Amino acid sequence: MSRINGFVGRRDFLKFASVVGIAATTFGDSFWNSQQTVVADIHPVNPNPISPNEAVRRLLDGNQRFIHQKRKYPDQSLEHLRLVAKAQYPFATILGCADSRVPAEIVFDQGLGDLFVVRVAGNVVSDTVIGSLEYSTVVLGSQLIVVLGHRRCGAVVEAIKNQPLPGRIGLIIEGIKPSLERVKFRTGDNMDDAVIANIKYQAEKLQESSTILAKLLHEGKLKIVGACYDIDTGKVNVIT
Secondary structure, eight states: OOEETTEEOHHHHHHHHHHHHHHHHHHTHHHHHHTHHHHHHHOOOOSSOOOHHHHHHHHHHHHHHHHTTOOOOTTOSHHHHHHHTTOOOOSEEEEEOOOTTOOHHHHTTOOTTTEEEEEOGGGOOOHHHHHHHHIIIIITOOOEEEEEEETTOHHHHHHHHTOOOSTTHHHHHHTTHHHHTTOOOOSSOOHHHHHHHHHHHHHHHHHHHOHHHHHHHHTTSOEEEEEEEOTTTOOEEEOO
16 A cells, blocks of 8 residues: 555545445454554554543543633644644544534644544434445544534435435435434424434434444444534534
């Protein structure tokens, strides 16, 4: 595999990931065990590794700055742009909702190269999402994944309604519905409970659906947490 600035070329990695995905489906854990040396070989050397707990602290500190309008706008200078153009070492990975009101870099007051962000309506886990998160951890060395949902999520609302939807919107909603089985719907608004249930469900699905992420978790090289963003106040609360 070719390397640029200490990283495997993206084209080569995608070829590698495709092979891993197909073979893992066929051979399961036995394939993973036989490929350990390959995966270890493509992991870059991060000159300043950030632990999962430190990454969480940085995110929450940035969110406090955002809430109190004391933003530092870190790592957004032209000099830093040129620096991260050479190589990236994001200290955290965010799986967030595509909602336009929840831009991770802004609500956490972070800059270029700080966060590896994957956004999809309802922060729903899929094969392509998992592939992106495996890339951020195995190749880029991020040790924290945050599944970031938010209050009054439209995708969760549609899942609760359980009505037919046009086009491929329904595929996203189907990915949320299993989480609603954990919510006891009574009279009144249980929207927040449904949102939190979906965040927890998607975080668990990541661990159950990816052999790579599960192995990193077992080795203590990765932490997956859920968090909920309040679109009225701007505050992020860690829930798992």
